[in-house]
Each structure stands twice: as C-alpha cells, then as structure tokens.
Amino acid sequence: MTQSREISLSVPVLARVEGEGALDLEVHGGHIETLRLRIFEPPRLFEKFLEGREYQEVPDMVARICGICPVAYQMSAVQAIEGIFGLAPDPWVRAMRRVFYCGEWIQSHSLHIHLLAAPDFLGYGSVAEMARAHPDTVRRGLALQALGNEIIRLFGGRSVHPVGARVGGFHRAPSRAEVAALQEQVGAALPGAEALVAWTASLNLPNDAQDFVSVALRHPDEYPMNEGRIVSSGGLDIPISDYEAHFVEHQEPHSTALYASLEGRPYLVGPLARLNLNLDRLHTPVREALGRTGIAFPSRNMFHSIVARAAEIHHALLEVTRLLEDYSAPEAPFAPATPRSGTGHGCTEAPRGLLWHRYDLDAAGQVRHARIVPPTSQNQARIEADLRRSLETLGLERDDEALRQQAEMVIRNYDPCISCATHFLTVRVGRR
Amino acid sequence: MAAAKARLAVHKFSSCDGCQLAFLNLGEDLLRLAELVEIVHFAEAGPVDPEAPVDIAFVEGSISTPEDEERIRQIRKNSRWLITIGACATAGGLQALRNLADGPGWIAEIYAQPGYIHSLATSTPIAAHVPVDLELWGCPVNGRQVLGAVRALLFGVVPALEQDKVCLECKRHQAVCVLVAKGLPCMGPVTLAGCGALCPRFGRDCYACYGPAENPNAAALGRRLEGLGLVPEAVARRFLFINNGAPDFAEAGRHWQEQAHDPEP
Structure with missing residues (x-):
C-alpha cells in the first residue's frame, strides 16, 4: 500500500494578512496537482475611476487603494505626474518626501514584524497572546509602529490617507519646533531598532535556501525609496519607463489580482530583494548590526525577510535623523505646476516592494488613462512557487493542520497586501 | 463574580483595510482593548471565527459581490450591535463610483477574461442590505471614534456622534x-x-x-x-x-x- 494520501485542504480565512485570500491545495498520488493562491477580494477598478479626474485629485484618490501604504501610492503618482509637467522637486521637497516615506516603512514593517509575522515563529495566534509572554518586545514594536505613524502625521496630518502630499511638494511645511521634537523621539528609538535587528535574527527561522530572482530599485548613492533604476539579481538594469517591455501581467481564473512575470519567470520584490541588491547603500551601523547576526546577505532564505524588515526600520530611522539635521522650513513647501499633456511613469519602493504607475494626461492635466502595478501582484507567482516547494519539503504526508500552518507562514512571510493587489486568503486543500 | 466579557468582531468587505488600522494603530491601547473585550474575530490581527455570535460587530468595506450579500446577512444575525466603520461600509466608498458608470464594461477593460471576475455591478453600503445600529464616518475612521463607540456600548448607551460641520x-x-x-x-x-x-x-x-x-x-x-x-x-x-x-x-x-x-x- 502506498503512503500517499489524497489531500483536499481548505483554510477558509487566512489570518494576519492584509486583505482577503485563500489557498487551494489538491494532492493526488503524493503529488501536488493544484496549488493556487486565490485572491478574491472584489476588484475596485481604481484605474477606471482615475479617468477624467484632474491631476490634483490623483494623490488623494490612489491613497485609497491601500490603507497600509498610502504614502507609497502618493509618491509613485506625484513622480509620474511631475515627470509629465517637467517639474523637478527641489532639494527640500525631495528630502522631506524621503522622511515621509521612511515613516511609512517604519510603521508598516513594525506592524508586520510584531502583529503579523512574529507570532508564527514564537507559537502564538496573535500579538495579544504574544504580549503576555513577551511584553517588552511587543511594547518596543508598538512604539516603533507609533513613531512611524508620528512621522507620517507630521507631514500628512494623519497616518492613514494623509492629506499633506501634493504634486510639486507638500501643502504645509512642519515648523522647526515640531521637527526638533520628532528628532528627539527618533534618537531615543534608535537603540531599540538596532536591538530589533538582532532579535529578529534570533528567532527560530526555518533554514530554507531557494532560487529566486530579486527585483528592486537602485540609486547611485542612496538606499532605494523614491527613485532609481529597476535592477534584478539576473543583471537587468533599466529605466522605470522600460518596465512594460520586460515585465508582463496576465490573468488567472482564480484571482482578481493580475500576475506579473519578468521575462516569463516569477520574481521577488520587497525588503529581502531590496536588501540583497542594495547592501552597499545601507548606513554603516545597519551593515554592522546585520554583520553581527551571522547571517550572510545577500540571502537566499525567504524567511530572512523579517530580518530585512528590521534592518530597513533601523536604516529608515538613521535616514530620518540625517535628513532632518539642520532643518529649516522653506519659503514655499511646493512648486506650482503647469499642466501639459503626456505620458509619465512613477516607480518607488513601497514597504512591500516595487510600486509602478503610468499616467496619460491631457493638456488640461486630466487623466486619460492610468496603469498601476502593485507589489503583491508582482510577488504572487513567486509565492505560489515557494509554497509548492515548501510544502513538498515539509512532506505532503503531514496532516492538514501542519500543511495549513506551513502554508500560512510561507504566505505571511511575503507580507502580501491583498487590498493593494485588489485582492485576499482562504486555504483549501483537496486530497483525493 | 465577574460578568462575561463582551465579545467583539471586526469584519472586512471591499476596502483598503485602512479603517481596521484604527484598531491596529492603537499601540498599547490595542492590548488593553483585548483585555476589556474578547476579540473573537479579527482576521488581520489573528483571531478567525467569522460566524461567532458577538455583542459588537465592526464592519469595514462595501458590498460588491453576491457572496458579500449573504455574509452580511449572517453577520447581522450573529451580532447584537452592528457598527459600520468608514466611507466604504457607510456610503459604498470611492468604489461606488462604479454605480454611476458601466461596472461590467469597466471590468472588461481591466481584465482580459472578465468572465473570471465575480462581482456585482454596484458597490453599496452595509445599510442598503441590513439594519445598522451605528455609522462611523470617515476615510479613514480614527482610533478615538472606534474606542469611543466600544466604551459607550459597554456602558449600555449609544454613543453621541458628531453632527457639526x-x-x-x-x-x-x-x-x-x-x-x-x-x-x-x-x-x-x-x-x-x-x-x-x-x-x-x-x-x-x-x-x-x-x-x-x-x-x-x-x-x-x-x-x-x-x-x-x-x-x-x-x-x-x-x-x-x-x-x-x-x-x-x-x-x-x-x-x-x-x-x-x-x-x-
């Protein structure tokens, strides 16, 4: 008698991910027959809503695609629109956009590490359970999350759907006193952020080296965030306007998210891909903190994503400190825009990875056509490839609960934002 | 003898997840809330039990699929107080713009295989489908609004909402x-x-x-x-x-x- 079971597993609601999705797993004769990350969050049709809207409305509109990374949507959008208008942000605007964006990385990564991912590695169902046994760790994480939100609030008034960003710059410049107060908080948080890098590396992370292509932005002298060229670990190096010539999106029947591929193959975007491709752009203390973990980066272990997130929090805090040094408010926080027609591209590094926008505007600055490629649809094919090999490595003979836990942990590790991908997760395993 | 803790759920429909952040961004108040009430369903935070009977159900997101219509009716049956949070749940959200246009036609323009997409032509607020006890407006709602509602309901009163401009x-x-x-x-x-x-x-x-x-x-x-x-x-x-x-x-x-x-x- 063979040991292979016929498996049909279903996890109806995947916990601790952003948005709604499901996983279908069908195992027949000891082999995976079907494995689908089903994203069924209903489509919200943003690209169509944008048509006919004026360029000033775009930052407020695209923010609503994602409550967790609205700053990323605003930053990719303003970059594309300013490109059409021939408007280059002045040094103050450029620096403060970076600070604003750092706030979102700190907030989003802290939320993911503590509320979504860490309970997996410590054996808890939620942060509230974890807090009873690890109160100081949870408190440190919540404080970092709050600080990230505070940074966004300084420039945006609130951290979810902030109102401060506009084409040309910001609506308002913070005062020196406000910036000084924030600087103090950032300085006080630095030791905790450095300790967080060591803490994430000390977790019982599975050792799971695999082959994948990393894709991220690359900038001549900064860790990538607001701008750069698109590069890959396979040697790709292109301006953002060439994205569509190399990356293709296609549709699968089980998903309302579109799948992206690079030259026909899955690829990875997000913190680990960014770190793997930009180690030489990290602030020295972050490189040193990573060195002390004993983990060799670039890493092929997807579970090192949580360490990459912690390193990026640490880096972002140092970057905020650097950018706000000798702060003074400018005469005007934005440059006036003169609309003209054209096609523009925006590409920035959202907390979860590359976020690519393209807009066609008419002469009055109204949107004729828009295209948005969020990070989660870019990672979707990669997540499925990872799930397939990860479940096979674990052993398909394991019981449904073990398979479900492993699958959820693998998926969560990518921090998929299903609202972004217009999209969610339920795991269904079918065994025949 | 301590009374049983009130049971709370946070449900999600079509949305950006931003109103759930009113809870997830509470910091240590989130841990205090978890002591004050029993959070039985809140998928993004961990607990998953969508069919459990609760005292307070917060609902984020708008109704835009046939499955959504069925799910919200079930939630209504299981909940003593049903509270909508945010523009999507309360007014259909930005995505209600599809109600003014050709929803199916739009889907055809975005997706190569529109037949795979199961969606209603409209995006509608929760109150269009079931009775709602309290509506919290805002895109997004903030922590003060959701905590204020929980506190008031725990005292057995309906919170006094903002009416000013x-x-x-x-x-x-x-x-x-x-x-x-x-x-x-x-x-x-x-x-x-x-x-x-x-x-x-x-x-x-x-x-x-x-x-x-x-x-x-x-x-x-x-x-x-x-x-x-x-x-x-x-x-x-x-x-x-x-x-x-x-x-x-x-x-x-x-x-x-x-x-x-x-x-x-």
Missing part, C-alpha cells in the same frame, strides 16, 4: 478659512466634523472624506464653488469623490453633471 472645527482650531481667504473649493461647509479640520489646517481645501454633515446645504455650496470659477463638471467631481454614494452628495453630483451636459439658459 468641518467649518466649526476650523473655528475651534482658529484655522484660517481657505475658501474665503484663498478661494479654494473647500467642502468643509457640507462635511461632517471629526477629522480635526486637517485639510484647512494644512492650508488646503477639505475633500469631504468624513461624508455629509446633518442638513448640508449642498445646493448653496455648489453655486459658491461655481462662483470660484469651477466648471459644472468640476463641481460635480467635488461631490462625487470619497463619499459619492452618500445620498446628499450623490444628488448634488447628479445635479451638476446635468448642468455640465445641459446647462440652464
């Missing part, structure tokens, strides 16, 4: 009126207070993310916006934005769209 918040904050001083097309005169007049305090015009205030004089504001130089189409867009499905704004938007296509002599 953003204009009053501007006065309280001594913010300069951007409509008068800068001629910006500010929606504050018709918009519900609660955000803290964030936009005018940042020197920009309110875009009505908290939805219509009580008795908004949308007709008068529309004429004022036209007086500032906005063409009828642009006035319509001001109303048909984040809360385009709210009846007062939908009506004003329709009026100005008609003006754009068939101006009065």
